[in-house]
Amino acid sequence: MPPTDALNDYSVFSNPDFDANEYANAVLAGEPYPPPPKSKSRGTTTNATIASEAAKEDISVALGKLTLGIDDVSQQLRSLVTQHHEALLSEAASVHQLEGSLQSVRQGLSELGVSLEKLRLKIRVPYQNLSAHVIRIQRLQLAADVLRRTSRFVLVARRLDFQMNELAKSTSAPPQTNGKPESNKAPSKASAALEENIIEGERERTVAKAALSIAELSEL
Numbered sequence: 001m002p003p004t005d006a007l008n009d010y011s012v013f014s015n016p017d018f019d020a021n022e023y024a025n026a027v028l029a030g031e032p033y034p035p036p037p038k039s040k041s042r043g044t045t046t047n048a049t050i051a052s053e054a055a056k057e058d059i060s061v062a063l064g065k066l067t068l069g070i071d072d073v074s075q076q077l078r079s080l081v082t083q084h085h086e087a088l089l090s091e092a093a094s095v096h097q098l099e100g101s102l103q104s105v106r107q108g109l110s111e112l113g114v115s116l117e118k119l120r121l122k123i124r125v126p127y128q129n130l131s132a133h134v135i136r137i138q139r140l141q142l143a144a145d146v147l148r149r150t151s152r153f154v155l156v157a158r159r160l161d162f163q164m165n166e167l168a169k170s171t172s173a174p175p176q177t178n179g180k181p182e183s184n185k186a187p188s189k190a191s192a193a194l195e196e197n198i199i200e201g202e203r204e205r206t207v208a209k210a211a212l213s214i215a216e217l218s219e220l
Contacts, residue, residue: 160213
């Protein structure tokens with residue numbers, strides 16, 4: 001078959017709008033492919049009939065054309081591969097080199113993962129241990145503060161009890177002169193007033209100390 005006729009036979013398949021399913025349906029139905037455009041002229045029916053009769057070819061002939069077309073395409077592919085085998089081999093070598101580069105990248109990522117794990121062991125684990133120790137120290141500090149407050153509370157409570165006893169003694173003690181009880185002889189008015197002022201001053205100081213102790217207990 002001449003090359004021009006072969007190109008005419010394959011022109012249907014080279015059409016950008018070629019649809020394999022529509023082509024097969026047209027061959028089975030005995031209709032032309034592509035279908036002729038519809039026309040409103042008087043010769044429309046006659047032209048359609050002539051085109052339909054011309055398109056009614058045996059299915060085996062159409063299959064034979066498809067087989068020949070496939071063989072021709074395969075031959076052209078072989079010819080292209082033979083002509084450009086050097087470029088294709090170069091591309092294949094480039095792909096192989098790229099695989100080597102990817103392998104290097106994978107190895108680098110693996111080493112990076114190992115380094116990150118080492119950093120985690122050197123930084124994260126000690127940090128977690130240090131955080132646990134800090135929390136433990138804070139709890140110990142709270143416990144020590146509670147113990148300090150308790151000890152101070154007991155000390156101030158004892159001091160307050162002593163001050164209250166002193167206040168009770170100063171209230172009920174008889175007047176004294178130079179640390180000795182006075183005789184049954186009635187003291188002078190000046191001496192009695194002085195003694196009363198001394199006792200009252202001691203009582204006020206004791207009350208003030210007791211008030212300070214109570215305030216300190218309230219703060220604790």
